[in-house]
Amino acid sequence: MRDLFKRIVAAGPGGAALAVHRDGELVVDEWAGDWSRDDVVNVFSVGKGVVAALAHRHLTGLDRPVREWWPEFSTDCTVADLLSHRAGLPAVRRDLPDGALFDWTAMTEALAAEHPWWPPGERHGYHAVTFGWLVGEVLRRATGRTVRELVRDLGIDGLSVGLAANTPVRDVLPPESHGPLPRLSATELTVKAFANPAEQLTPGLPNTARWRAAEIPAANVHAHARALATLYGELLTSPKLAEMIEPRSEGHDEVLGSETRFGLGFMLANPTRPFSPNPRAFGHSGSGGALAFADPDEGFAFAFTPSRTLLTPAGPDPRWPALIEALYR
Template sequence: MTDEIPIGGICDPRFAPVREAFIGNFRERGEPGGAVALMVDGRLVCDLWGGFRDAARESPWARETLVNFFSVGKAFTALVALRLVERGLLDLDAPAATRWPEFAAAGKERVTLRHILSHQAGLPAIREDLPDGAMFDWPRMTAALAAQKPWWEPGAAHGYHVNTFGYLAGELVRRASGRTLGHILRDEVAGPLGADVYIGLPQTEHSRCAEFLWPSILPERPPGELPDDALMKWNTYWNPPGISGAGWVNSPEWRMAEIPSTNGHGTARGVARIYAALANGGAIDGIEILSSAMLAEATTEQSFGPDRILDRESRFALGFQLPQAERRLGPNDAAFGHFGAGGSLGFCDPAARVAFAYVTNDMGPRWQNPRNKALLAAIYESVG
């Protein structure tokens, strides 16, 4: 207990600045509840949790508390797809319609998995108005995407596929393997590594979940007919209305569904464990989750520049975010990972042999989050 903030876990004395930054998040930066984990050279040197898992502040965060980490899961979505590329079940540069024939409609016959994983497919939003709850209907969502005309010429620009990314990659995974992306993640990556990470959370695990503190009221759609660009951006986040999680994020339906872009759940320790394997060339403790050659391609820049959705620059490899001047992942350019709404973050820095995760139950600042920035600074203060 630190000044009435419940803090638990372990931290190697060398990494005391990380602990101090974590405590500072509660004292100075409004953190309600969360956890951090840091692994160096494959060893867990910091595993901390603190605050409360509920809005009433009655239930302290515990070692095994799970929380929705939103877009942190995009990297794990890509990881599963890339494992199938290694097996020859998917091809980065073959038309997606080779595995998903219906997808060739409306000018998408040349869209590839590479386009999808690097946010260049031109499919960040569905134009057809869908009712709230449709995001739980996988066939309906994937059929709508298969019928959708790209909002821009695939490969000619990029824009963050906030919520469609997981359906697009996930349907290719399903068509190629006969299994869902979430099941492959558990059976072939998280399970073997002992990483407490899920896309599609079994109901037996719901009692461990933190309440995510996000208003349940959906925003009102601007009146009148929207210009095409504005419609694309609105529908990216709000078609169907609850696709980003608003109004649903704490429900059993949301937790159990597989919405790979958005509704991954886990502990910080679990996220860091996966990144520890990636920091080590794709394998740890004799468990390979991706070959070193595939990992090298997966972390090579694919798109960088003005983002059609975010209205700022963004930089992507194959499913991983790469450092850019205004959003660094420490001092080393070889770092890669993925941020999530609220400031959650999973990343690794192979040059420093670092793997890190931060999870939270608060929808704090997204693009520039003072909590994860303080933690990042503390990591590199510690490792020197």
């Protein structure tokens, strides 16, 4: 598996890290290409799994209304709805001003006042960026600590929301297309989910100091692979594991227009991103190819963090299948 990983990384620019955690032990910890052992990189939506882990660690009664923690929240939904992308709040309708992306209060207030795009709990749709603010604000009100502080409290080296000063970091390389890009339905909902605030579309944004200093938990978690594998290895022993991975959302995704599956905060293996042959595997992929997941039946956790980003249509990142086949073999 190590040799295979190094060949895959050598096939393109940049670098990557790979880690596997099994039975309480880190059994693979590799890096290759333009990379050093302690380098971290922006892992984009892989961060949603980190936020979900915090929710299960700090919150109880996930089927209780969000308003019990957040009285100003206008949508009648539960924390479980937020975690399973069923709240109907993947986007804000009004155009948000410049700077909103980096303003926690502006985003949480806008989401608290927003009218849901569908009746909460009835359907699901990927909350691409709003997930972090929604779940993160509940966590902040329940614990008195920010998501950034709660991640730091985990004590896992090489895992952070945004980036601490002097952390060795690899730039995210400009995305390359791999196959025809998916044609997302040009609905107002989809456009708003990915382009409001419009700053989300800024070229090179992940490599800017402003992005790295921000707290955008659904999209700007930075990590190296062994930190993510360690986190998921610990989740495999959680007494809440069955609750975490119980399917809550399956089928047509209102935002992506494809078939997705989610438990309580974790992506489950699904047709859009088939990261494991086991339907009980749980984790999250990230834009451009980052991946972290655990398989409760096999007892291992896997993480892959590349600096070279590939834009792929529905299906696995082309670097995953051979690695995952080797993992299960």
